Amino acid sequence: MPRNLDLTALRSFVAVADAGGVTRAAGFLNLTQSAVSMQIKRLEESLGLELLDRTGRSVAPTAAGEQLLSYARRMLALNDEVWSRLTACDYEGELALGVPHDVIYPVIPRVLQAFGAAFPRMQVRLVSANSLDLKADFARGSIDLILTTEEGCDDGGETLAEAPLVWVGAIGGSAWKQRPLRLAFSDSCIFRTIAIGALERAGIPWERAVTAVQIHAVEAVISADLAVAAFLDGAAPASAEALPPSALPPLGMSRINLYVSKAARSEPLDALAGMIRDGFAADRRWARPNAVAAAE
Secondary structure, eight states, X not given: OOOOOOHHHHHHHHHHHHHTSHXXXXXXXXXXXXXXXXHHHHHHHHHTXXXXXXXXXXXXXXXXXXXXXXXXXXXHHHHHHHHHHHOOOOOOEEEEEEEOGGGSTTHHHHHHHHHHHHSTTEXXXXXXXXXXXXXXXXXXXXXXXXXXXXXXXXXXXXXXXXXEEEEXXXXXXXXXXXXXXXXXXXXXXXXXXXXXXXXXXXXXXXXXXXXXXXXXXXXXXXXXXXXXXXXXXXXXXXXEEEOOTTTSOOOOEEEEEEEEOSTTOOHHHHHHHHHHHHHHHHOTTXXXXXXXXXXX
């Protein structure tokens, strides 16, 4: 008698293989770790094969698992295609999008509007946080796709644009002239290390002016002319301004990267990622990576 493979278990198996572990896969699938582990166990027992190598720090498919993975992807793709073609139901559910505060405008509001029109029954939960925090949430599987601002780009990411980092202070202020130079950065701001490195290479003494978690506290200190900070060009608070290029050491360029979950892939997720790519490509505020490389 022929036996049937459980598509739900196959979906969990593919998610674990893509995520490199049960914990992250469970986050992407909105299931508990025990539920995912049980589905994988049942799948292995039904086939009489060990599908995952659990001996290392991360979980990886065995030789048999690699073979099944290819079939599983095709089966799930066909299942999802049949479901979308033969049902009249629109996509429903929620996607979590993480974006640093300094790259929300002007692209993201337009993207959210377009996505809402294309998928009216899908919700997008927008999470605004520093790049380091967003990358940690993405690694845990609690966010489906993130934008980051960082010097490089990790594996699995793609650079959408580049922008110069600039020193920012109060409008007409003089905090940038003080020594030691007072800095205002949130605890997990990815630009802090870049700024400190530039100052130390130039031999400029510095000290922290604020210890904060929220960007609003940082902006308040800068606006009061008590400290300076680094921002993407054009992203300074309304009550602050970019300092003259000669005021402090140059900070170089920052990349705007996109990371999309492989384990949570779906038509709405792919569509949202595509809209974000198109949005940054169409906005003249951001430099194209290839153009920047050619100029160098």
